[in-house]
Amino acid sequence: MSDTVAGLLQIALLTSVLAAVYAPFGDYLARVLTGGRHLRAEHALYRLCGVDPDTEQRWPVYLRSVLVFSLLSVLVLYTLQRVQPWLPLNQGRAPLDPDQAWNTAVSFVANTNWQSYSGEAAMGHLTQMAGLAVQNFLSAAVGLAVAIAFVRGLLRGRTDLLGNFWVDLTRSVVRVLLPLSVIGGLALVAGGVVQNLAAPTEYATVAGGAQTLPGGPVASQEVIKELGTNGGGFYNANSAHPFEGPAAWVSLFQILLILLIPVCLTRAYGTLVERSGAGTRRHGYAVLAAMGVVFALSLAATTAAEVHAQGAATQAAGAAMEGKEVRFGTWLSALFATATTGTSTGAVNAFHDSFTPFGGGVVMLNMLLGEVTPGGVGSGLYGMLVLALLAVFLGGLMIGRTPEYLGKRIGPREVKLVSLYVLTTPALVLTGTGIAMALPSTPDSMANADVRPHGFSEVMYAFASAANNNGSAFAGLSADTYVFNTGLGLAMILGRLLPIVFVLTLAGALAAQRPAPATAGTLPTHTALFTTMVVATTLVITGLTFFPALALGPIAEGLN
């Protein structure tokens, strides 16, 4: 079987599995996230925490709960890393430096999972399990909660109640992430992913040398790393490590886990829209289509760039193989890269630094678009809906009405919040990269300072990844410096929490409105035309912002 056929088959398999689970799993999400009875375990937890699960929160309270919870999580995770050697199961690993501990704590809470450390060398098992893995669950659950609260804001009328954050958080973990992780984790173990609590094993190699093989609770961490679009690998090499990605189907399975929730959440959205009477299921499909179109374009571009790479060495190998997963080939690497950067995952099965300039540029662009194709767990949906509101505003004007989405008017307050949301991550990426490039110390961190466009790409990629909560790296950059740990940490926490502030405030503004009925004069927001508009808005608004910078990085490198 040729690489092309294999690659296409992999894409077809992935698409058909997603299509098969789309409706049932999406409807399941809609059901468990919006009502029904509490499980006994949940009840116990609510009682323990003193939460009344049947009282809804006003939007400022909901927002405050998210912020307090996230900041507390940062504090706990920071402490765990700093006191690591004195806790059990940590094999006596040394405490992390304050700047790295801050960076890591923020990174996992912000669903970014940027890792300036090497997992197997720096973190003990307890830190991995009780700290990092717990945040893998919670940060994803926070994303789901915010998304569902935003959807409530869109669909409700004349209220300021957005639901109960603690209930949304608990249900996301207990009924969505945990069960799927158990099933997925078992499948990964079956596929050969390591799972133990053992100390590193010493081996004698065939050449007679000694080698240390670190084991650990890899599969359990691996599954939520993908499912929660987290991306922080147990091993430094992430999913390219044979203990994390032992077989091609495991790699493909991981891609499925990455895309599962973000994709099916659009179905949940459509179902909720239909149930509320504000529109039809097709509203969900329109959002999914916008995500899918950009994803497909990006996948095609990346694959083409990698497969048809120029240069003597790559011609000889048949494709750009350096830094790729040689066992599985370029197609799977391109697919993994598109999935991991189109969602805010950041797990890798090949190093993006080793991609061709254009291929690397496209995966960087995926992040710069704001992680909406299909985006992180929850954050992808609300990010895309905010872009849809922007498209509605421009399109609505062009049909001569104050723009409306699902009967909600996009007035001055809404446009201000949408603008602030859209402004946040580009501002963080550009400011961060700008400051970093102006610092004399930065070139020392670059692996490719001599190839100037590439060195620049490494830095810009880091800030694009941090501010958009992706977490993948152009691994060439040595980011474990005081400056990068601090700066990227700031980009991550601001890139996560500021958009949440804006999106929940927006939800409050929308929920307070009285919905207007749809008429023949209303902009249809469930059609192919609308999807086209959302795609164009996404590409043009974000694409335009970064074009000059990208020109000095991947574009210049690729054209030379």
Next chain:
Amino acid sequence: MPDTVGTVDTPTPHGPGTAAPAGRPAAPPSAFSARSLITRLPAALRKLDPRTMVRRPVMFTVLVGSVVTTLACAADPSVFSVAVTACLWATVVFANLAEAVAEGRGRAQADALRRARTETTARLLRDGAETTVPATRLVPGDLVVCEAGDVIPGDGDVVEGVASVDESAVTGESAPVIRESGGDRSAVTGGTAVLSDRVVVRITAEPGATFLDRMIALVEGARRQKTPNEIALDALLASLTIVFLLAVVTLQPFAVWAGGPQTLTVLVALLVCLIPTTIGALLSAIGIAGMDRLVRRNVLAMSGRAVEAAGNITTLLLDKTGTITHGNRRAHDLVPVAGVDRADLAAAARLSSLADTTPEGRSVVELCGGAGGAAEAAAEAVPFSAETRMSGMDLPGGRSVRKGAATAVEAWVRRGGGAPAPDAAAVVDRISGEGGTPLLVAESGPEGARVLGVVHLKDVVKDGLRERFDRLRAMGIRTVMVTGDNPRTAAAIAAEAGVDDVLAEATPQDKLDLIRRAQEGGDMVAMTGDGTNDAPALAQADVGVAMNSGTTAAKEAGNMVDLDSDPTKLIEIVEIGKQLLITRGALTTFSIANDVAKYFAIVPAMFAAIPGYGGLAALNVMGLASAQSAILSAVVFNAVVIVLLIPLALRGVRYRPMPAAALLRRNLLVYGLGGLAAPFIGIKLIDLVVALIPGMA
């Protein structure tokens, strides 16, 4: 007699029923001309004051950029930097010019109105004695006397008498109108002239706050406030400006790393090309022009907010009388009872209507015009009275004819010894059922009384309304006919006119309730009204258009006044509101889409010369002559496109009622794709010229 607006540039108002041709409001020719650009230039330069510029974030950024490049240029002059600086200043001036031209059009009208507000004196009536005082000394509550030849000194209500008034100073319509005490035609406007008779007017407006004063302020745009949609769009434009400012500011460290630091002039040029200057420059002009388009149709909007709301209307309340039907019922048919000759019926109907001077009565005479002889000299007319509900004529020789409400005429026949005809009763029922009004015609003579037949009076629905309502429906607007008629009659007319819904036997309270209910459901409601009774509903409606002929209370309550008092104009108002928003959206899309081409011009020009970055020359898809000519061409295009689009901003994007999806597709194609393509062509053409400048190629 004050000068009239009509002689300046107010178009001929549309009379009731002269619906504008489909899809094209009969707009007067645009007053925009190349000359107005030059005449308004001084005003545009005055607007360079930073204190006023700061209200327009995008153009303020360009102004700051222009100052920066001017300083840079002074420090290190070159052909290129001088040219770029000149273009940046031109961009700012062109933006101000757009606003100034838009305001200039209103100013001409304001001047004409001001001439109407000449100093007048008033004949103040106090304790039965008249004194002459200056009009400016009048306060609300004062009574003034106006006789033929007087100019009415201030806004007020007629409390005594009836007069014909020339309102051309305000409306441009030269035909005099009747103003009389009581009822809904009592309001008079200061500055209009009494042509005949004598009235006593109670002043209702403070001096300086009269209708005319407000009109002047409105058309001048003196009290212009940003509308909600303008604020929203401004927020978006401001945030785009911030993003692009960041993109340009941070570009310098990237460029330094690449080994090709950029000059201040080039960076400012890039910034100005990227921020949405086209829409930023034209935004306020579009708003002013929208108000102006209404003024040209003789509609005064009290705020820009109201114009914008008009575009959002989902429900139109239309008064049946005057809007849907020609105000009066007209005789439509004659139905004789069995055994009566149609000609006899016609003769009797005519005789009985000769004394009836109401429009209904006249229409009966018209219908029966050919039938029967002239009235006999000795005949005695019996006029209609509310008590008898009949009119008729007593002829010499004991013969009488009567015409009137069925029950009244039947009773009259019985009194005369006759019997009501059963087939007449059936006809009466049928006509009522069809929404018409049956009038029974009967005669009595020496040989007894008998019913002759029935005159069928009918509300005549105006031509072309059905098509108009269909168009409204396609736009997503529901029409509701409001009438005092009974439900059966109302339903029949509604079906004939093609409205979506009907409110029959409507009281002012019903109307108010209907509006509230619709708004509860999220609808936006527009209505017209003229009576004092209408005031609460006018105030409640999102767009309330008061007829100028109506009462002061109605005019105060509404947020628009139609000087022509033409209720059908509501439809045009909605279209103008939509056109305003479409123009904004289209130019915003165009402005943003333009950026793509500008990047392809400027980015290779900035970086392709840096060693190691030569590959970027491939982005110069337009094949522009040199780096400097490329940047200059982009800046020139950016400035010129503003001037080229001023006419479009003032005229508004062409609007044709069609479903939203079709409209969106069309505008996306024209302004989205067009906005992508146009600058590629424009910049290339400009570059061909710019390259000829020494030192540019």
